[in-house]
Amino acid sequence: MKVSCANFDRTGDIMIIPVFKDFDKAPNNTTVGLGRGPSIAVKAAAASDSISGKVGESLSVWTKGCTVIFIGVGEKGKLTHKVARDTGAKCLASLSKDLGNNIVIRFTSGWSTENMTAFAEGMMLRDYQFDKYQKKDEENNHDGWTLECQAHDRHLEVLSESIEKASLVTTGVHLSRDLANEPANRLYPEEFGRRALEWAEGKDNVEVEVWDYARLQKEGMHAVIAVGKGSIRKPCMVFFRLNPNVQSDEQVPCIVGKGITFDTGGISIKPSQGMWDMKYDMHGSATVFGLFQALWATGYEGRVDGITCMAENMPSAEAYRPGDVIDSYSGKTIEIFSTDAEGRNVLSDGLWKAAELNPSYIIDLATLTGACVVALGQEASGLWSNDDKLRESIRQAGNSVDELAWPMPLLPAFEKEMTSSKFADVRNGGKGRYGGANTAAAFLKQFIQDREDENGDKSEIPWAHLDIAGTAWNVDTNACVAHGGTGVHVRTLHHLITQG
Ligand code: BES
Ligand code: MN
Ligand code: ZN
16 A cells, blocks of 8 residues: 555545544645535535544545545544554555545544554554455456555654554555465475575565574474474574674573474374464564564664564474473473464574574464453463563553553462473473463473673573464454454564664
8 A cells, every 4th residue: 555645635536534522613624625516515514424434434425526524533532553553554445446546645633643653653554455366357457556645744744754654564464364265285395495595685674594404403402303393394584684683792682483384283183173273373483584574674783683483383203292201402302292382492492593693572473362361351461570660561561552461370270380391391281271371381481591790690581471373363343353363473573673
């Protein structure tokens, strides 16, 4: 979607006029540019009882050359960025392509730049399709929406800048959704790596490095290997680096993603019902990739590291088994209770590696447990951290972009449970099903390294874990996503990294 900003002048094929609750006549500037007849019709519609301005209400007025649509956004004093964004998204979803390509929104009065941006952002986010494997409808010659956001001159400078930024971040969200929506026969670990390399081509401040199967063996990434070796699509690790040559003596964030391109469960095979959507089990990695796109596109100048742990979890003669004791990059051994608890295994290598990059903090994202969906539903990702400040800043970043991250307990008892294996250092499943999302987080914590400060005192590297099993796929209540991968937390982490 091409987006621009201007003052009240041009009318589009479609002109959206957001209105507040109990407005009684067309807001100033509503009809600028319309002919006399259309203006009268539009003003009459606004003054009628056919729309009151409640959230979600709409009223369309056809006039020759321009369809005017009033959209209710509720009480002026109560307009939040969430309401604005969601209303923008739903508004875009409701538009018929028969009306034309050209959308104008008129933010007449009572709008903050933040809310105008959110409304436009909702439209941009929702303007997404994953139809690359479908034949094009010959009759459909719509070549994409353009959007002009109109506001008073005094807003335009700030508004253009913030809308431009939102549009660039959206490219990251959409990339992450593309990756999540790709089926597993087309997007397997090495293909993810290839796409990352291709993405980095020609960008002089990014570096991507892929560790293939041979390299993983050489480096001793045994946990990733154990999970991935059952598939003919071999595992790999992908390293993303933004601005690798700056801040070389500073600590910078490292973001780690679970990247199971398909999770059958392995030998602990899943029931076939609903298995098909386990192609999104790489959404953690998709978020990392999308985040790097968003950071790069918006010109972020700091250094950032990313690691995605890619494998396909398949049953086969070469697959790992329950009862196996596997090695890991950390040197710790892991007893496998379920080959279906594979995400934590691949992350154990990625997290241990992350510490070697001397990060300011580590955040991992993973579609890790069904238990997290049971606990929180699809409205919030689970958030665990060994550091109060980091947990709070992620929570706040999530709130400010309306992608909720909900604090969950990282209790010593869970750690004790996960280190109680009789045969290995760590066990990859809890003793029962209770608190399954918490025990998974406690497992991950075993792979966060300590570091020494100037006084020789040791402390754990600040780390947070986001379980996105519930928020990454088919979230009916997410107005910005029709279906499929959601791109969750690209915006959260972009906000966290660029705005603290
Ligand atoms: N990828 C799944 C978790 C998942 C389930 C994500 C549903 C999205 C929707 C993960 O690898 C898994 O299978 N976890 C097991 C863990 C158990 C074996 C300890 C689970 O949640 O049942
Ligand atoms: Mn699994
Ligand atoms: Zn999984």
